[in-house]
Amino acid sequence: MKAVAFAYARATSVVNALELLAAHGDKAKVLSGGQSLMPAMNLRLLSPDILIDIGGLAELRGIAVRGDVLVVGALTRHVDLLGSPEIALHAPLLRDAVAHVAHPAIRNRGTIGGSLAHADPASELPACVLALDATIVVRGPAGERRIAATEFFKGIYETALSPDELLVAVEVPVAGQGTAFFFQEYARRHGDYAIVGLAACAVVAASSFSDLRLGFFAVGDRPVLAAAAGKLINASVTPALLAEATAALADELDPQEDQQATAAMRRHLAAALLRRCAAALLARPELEKGATR
Amino acid sequence: MSAPVSVSLLVNGEPIDAVVLPRLNLADFIREHLKLTGTHVGCEHGVCGACTVRVDGEIVRSCLMLTVQAQGASVETIEGLSDSGEIADLQAAFRERNALQCGYCTPGMLMTAQDLLKHVSMPDRPAIREHLSGNYCRCTGYQAIVDAVEATARTRAERRA
Numbered sequence: 031m032k033a034v035a036f037a038y039a040r041a042t043s044v045v046n047a048l049e050l051l052a053a054h055g056d057k058a059k060v061l062s063g064g065q066s067l068m069p070a071m072n073l074r075l076l077s078p079d080i081l082i083d084i085g086g087l088a089e090l091r092g093i094a095v096r097g098d099v100l101v102v103g104a105l106t107r108h109v110d111l112l113g114s115p116e117i118a119l120h121a122p123l124l125r126d127a128v129a130h131v132a133h134p135a136i137r138n139r140g141t142i143g144g145s146l147a148h149a150d151p152a153s154e155l156p157a158c159v160l161a162l163d164a165t166i167v168v169r170g171p172a173g174e175r176r177i178a179a180t181e182f183f184k185g186i187y188e189t190a191l192s193p194d195e196l197l198v199a200v201e202v203p204v205a206g207q208g209t210a211f212f213f214q215e216y217a218r219r220h221g222d223y224a225i226v227g228l229a230a231c232a233v234v235a236a237s238s239f240s241d242l243r244l245g246f247f248a249v250g251d252r253p254v255l256a257a258a259a260g261k262l263i264n265a266s267v268t269p270a271l272l273a274e275a276t277a278a279l280a281d282e283l284d285p286q287e288d289q290q291a292t293a294a295m296r297r298h299l300a301a302a303l304l305r306r307c308a309a310a311l312l313a314r315p316e317l318e319k320g321a322t323r
Numbered sequence: 324m325s326a327p328v329s330v331s332l333l334v335n336g337e338p339i340d341a342v343v344l345p346r347l348n349l350a351d352f353i354r355e356h357l358k359l360t361g362t363h364v365g366c367e368h369g370v371c372g373a374c375t376v377r378v379d380g381e382i383v384r385s386c387l388m389l390t391v392q393a394q395g396a397s398v399e400t401i402e403g404l405s406d407s408g409e410i411a412d413l414q415a416a417f418r419e420r421n422a423l424q425c426g427y428c429t430p431g432m433l434m435t436a437q438d439l440l441k442h443v444s445m446p447d448r449p450a451i452r453e454h455l456s457g458n459y460c461r462c463t464g465y466q467a468i469v470d471a472v473e474a475t476a477r478t479r480a481e482r483r484a
Contacts (some may be wrong), residue, residue, distance in 0.1 A: 031367060035325040038345030038391055061392075068348070068387040069368035081345065085392060109381075133457025134438065136369060138381040139388065221456050 033071035038262040044089055044169060047196055050082045052171055054191040058082050062105060062144035067135050070173040079110035090143070090198055093117060100202040104143025109134075111142065120204040123162060125155040126213040127229055128171070133221050143197045149189045152223045152248040154215070158184055159212075160255045161231040161245035164202045183252040208233050208240075215247075216299050218290070224248045225291045228303040232311050239263050239311070244304065249285045249296055258282055262308065272308055272317055276301035332393045334359070335403030343390045350374040350385035352393075353400055356431030361401035361430045366460070369394035373459060374430040376400050384440045401430035410437050412478060417470040431458050435474045445480050 041047035051058055059078035061067060062085060069266075070076040084090060090105040093116045100120045102111075108128045111117050117125050125140075131137060131154055131168040145155040146166060159166070159179040166177045171194055182190050191197060205211075215227030226248050242263050244256040258279040265271060285296035309318035327342045329398070334357060343352060353362045353376065367386045370453035374385040377399040404410045410433055416422070423429045432455065439446055439454040446454070453473045460468060 032351070033346045035344065035346050037325050038328055038389070040391070040394070061389075062388070064392070065347055065369065065384075068389075072348075072367045072386065081389075083392065132369075133372070133433065133456060135372065135375055135382045135384050135457055136387075139383050169423070219456065220453065 031072055031074055031299050033068070034077040036071075036078055037266065038083065040083045041087060044084075044087060044196065044198060047082055047084050047087070047180050047194060048169060048171060048194070050080075051194045051196065054080050054082070058193070060084055060147070060196060063107060063141040064144075065132070065140035066144065066148045066150065079134075082197070085238060095120065095204065098204050100204050102142055102200045104197050104199055106142050108132075108137035108140045108142070108145075112137065121162060122205070123158050123211040123213055123229055123231060124202075126211065127158045128167060130154055130213070130215055130217070130220070130224070130227075142200060146200065147189060147197045147309045148193060149183050149185075149240070149252065151186055151194040151250060151252050152227075153215075153253075154224070154227060154229065154247065157227065157229040157245035157247035157253040158213075158306050159200060159202070159245075160253050161243045162202050163243060164200050165215060166190075166197060167199040168195045168215045171200050174198075176247075180255055185251045187222070188252075206241070208235050210234050210311050212310055213276060214303055214306060216303075223290070226285075226299040226303065228300070228307055230307050230311070234311055237314075238266060244307070245287070245304075246283065246300055249283045249300055254283060256282060256304075258304070267308055267312060267314075267317065269317060269320060272305060273320060275308075276320070279304055330391050330392045330394050332395065333397040335399055335406070336397075341390070345389060346390055347390045348386050349376070349378075349388045349390050349393055349398070352390040353385060353398070359400050359402050361405070363427055363430055365427070370434060370457075370459070372431040373428055375434040375458065377404075377434065377438075377452075382434055401434060404437060406432065413437060413440070413471070413475045416475045416478075417468070420467045420471045420474065422463060422467040422471040428458060428460040428462075432460065432468055435476075439472070440476055440479065444483075445476050446472075449481070 057079040061081045061083045090103045092103045094101045111128045164179045166182045212230040215224040228246040231243045242259040244259045247253045258275045261275040280297040285293045287293045329342045363373035365373035369384045369387045376385045
């Protein structure tokens with residue numbers, strides 16, 4: 031199908047984009063790379079009165095290191111994340127995740143800001159920013175607001191952004207000594223929406239976790255930072271303890287059932303990913319098998 | 324509301340000025356306004372890859388890009404790549420190996436395969452499959468397409484040597 035008719039405004043600056051948002055409120059949609067917005071409009075799931083195109087705003091592009099924070103501009107595309115030496119060095123989780131996002135032609139247009147603001151619960155990057163303990167920087171009529179990633183995602187396609195605000199950047203703490211990452215997802219085919227996925231960030235010292243952040247996606251109405259990780263922090267990770275953690279994870283998650291998987295299958299796959307993650311990060315392959323009963 | 328917008332872009336090197344409705348996607352602009360019908364429209368939501376074109380040297384889905392977003396851009400379609408001879412060897416390999424039947428996916432396949440061969444000189448079969456994974460073919464079963472891309476990579480590598 032084709033999108034319903036709409037008006038179009040090409041923002042000339044962030045300030046101009048905010049003026050346009052203030053004028054049109056929730057009748058407007060911000061157009062960045064358009065790789066989620068355009069399909070939704072072509073399928074007529076969305077029909078905004080006006081699109082505010084921020085695609086030309088150079089001030090929203092680029093990746094920079096400021097002290098111990100990696101600042102990623104909202105218009106940074108998936109392909110930029112894949113190829114960036116700064117991302118590879120300081121936040122390789124983002125690079126690993128993006129390799130699973132759709133296909134090259136989509137990754138050439140899709141942006142990190144667009145992905146986060148769209149907040150698809152099956153999307154990779156929202157779970158990554160949870161695991162990375164990132165901060166989402168937004169600008170509105172009253173100035174700048176910084177929102178912890180853990181506070182940003184509110185539901186299916188819902189975020190803490192208000193209609194007159196624009197997501198301008200993501201701030202990611204640079205990876206410190208001993209930081210390790212894990213990214214895997216189950217999908218029917220490479221590039222498809224995940225059935226269940228896990229983006230994890232850990233600090234490993236003396237064969238145990240001194241920190242572990244587990245960002246699960248496609249397990250509910252928003253990405254989930256699993257509390258079950260707490261069981262594995264500063265503890266000797268035995269198969270029994272890991273079984274306890276996966277049981278806690280299954281209790282904690284409330285996955286939806288859809289044409290891809292039942293809720294029970296999602297819980298099962300999430301537990302398998304957690305075991306695989308612990309096995310990979312601690313370099314103990316035997317943990318992947320789980321506890322013998 | 325939804326007033327026409329003027330847009331200037333290059334298509335296959337030729338400067339184009341047009342006034343279009345914002346809702347007109349780039350695929351429909353190329354086909355209906357410029358009558359370059361090599362770019363095909365399949366799913367219209369970014370899944371099938373039949374509408375793949377190059378914008379500023381990078382492949383994109385032209386069904387997921389508005390014409391007005393191509394302001395100032397250089398767009399290349401299958402006609403451009405074909406007429407310049409850039410993919411003559413790839414097209415010949417597709418013919419020789421029966422890498423097409425109905426031909427609907429072929430322009431998008433060629434655009435995407437050429438994109439891979441530009442970035443990686445000698446991709447292996449899994450890499451070819453991975454790069455083409457966003458382009459659907461309902462006739463060939465893909466085997467012959469992967470064969471053709473692999474063969475082209477090999478001949479190009481030999482030519483360079």
